[in-house]
Amino acid sequence: DADVTQTPRNRITKTGKRIMLECSQTKGHDRMYWYRQDPGLGLRLIYYSFDVKDINKGEISDGYSVSRQAQAKFSLSLESAIPNQTALYFCATSDKAGETQYFGPGTRLLVL
Amino acid sequence: AQKITQTQPGMFVQEKEAVTLDCTYDTSDQSYGLFWYKQPSSGEMIFLIYQGSYDEQNATEGRYSLNFQKARKSANLVISASQLGDSAMYFCAMREGRGYGGATNKLIFGTGTLLAVQP
Numbered sequence: 001d002a003d004v005t006q007t008p009r010n011r012i013t014k015t016g017k018r019i020m021l022e023c024s025q026t027k028g029h030d031r032m033y034w035y036r037q038d039p040g041l042g043l044r045l046i047y048y049s050f051d052v053k054d055i056n057k058g059e060i061s062d063g064y065s066v067s068r069q070a071q072a073k074f075s076l077s078l079e080s081a082i083p084n085q086t087a088l089y090f091c092a093t094s095d096k097a098g099e100t101q102y103f104g105p106g107t108r109l110l111v112l
Numbered sequence: 113a114q115k116i117t118q119t120q121p122g123m124f125v126q127e128k129e130a131v132t133l134d135c136t137y138d139t140s141d142q143s144y145g146l147f148w149y150k151q152p153s154s155g156e157m158i159f160l161i162y163q164g165s166y167d168e169q170n171a172t173e174g175r176y177s178l179n180f181q182k183a184r185k186s187a188n189l190v191i192s193a194s195q196l197g198d199s200a201m202y203f204c205a206m207r208e209g210r211g212y213g214g215a216t217n218k219l220i221f222g223t224g225t226l227l228a229v230q231p
Binding site (some may be wrong): 106 | 157222
């Protein structure tokens with residue numbers, strides 16, 4: 001079984017809808033991250049969390065919110081989706097040393 | 113500000129040959145980490161190799177090695193004996209801040225290099 005899982009793997013939604021992307025990990029890591037990937041731009045950090053209830057903004061947090069209610073779960077919400085949030089979204093985890101981040105398989109989101 | 117630059121948007125290499133993917137970085141931190149990730153067409157991000165800024169030896173992981181030149185601020189990935197399955201997008205990334213304690217551990221990514229291995 002994969003150590004970092006993301007659901008759903010693919011999602012199509014309409015402008016203005018609220019959606020949630022889920023991330024779960026079995027690695028026992030404290031730190032979790034959400035990134036988005038756009039063509040030609042690499043990955044950019046949206047939010048990160050170092051522990052339960054700890055939330056920190058990343059580079060591009062506007063239009064997103066997150067929740068960390070348990071060590072193993074970190075969810076990303078788009079309160080009112082817009083087309084330029086169409087992207088590939090990755091969740092990642094790392095331990096306290098943080099030397100390596102392990103990524104989930106990604107969620108492809110299309111906002112029409 | 114920290115920055116990662118990958119100047120090669122795409123490269124071809126013949127199967128069984130070695131290939132070098134370039135990466136330069138900019139940081140004012142004394143302690144940092146450099147990473148390479150592989151992203152095949154299926155989309156997942158696969159960790160390949162890590163180099164710490166204080167590591168004296170270049171990192172190696174099987175057919176992957178990282179040519180770390182600190183003074184030049186470069187961290188090139190070398191893939192030896194290329195295989196068809198190496199065809200993918202490759203991202204260089206840098207960990208911001210120190211690895212231990214209260215560091216953010218945020219990763220800053222380059223824009224990637226698309227590698228195509230030809231038979």
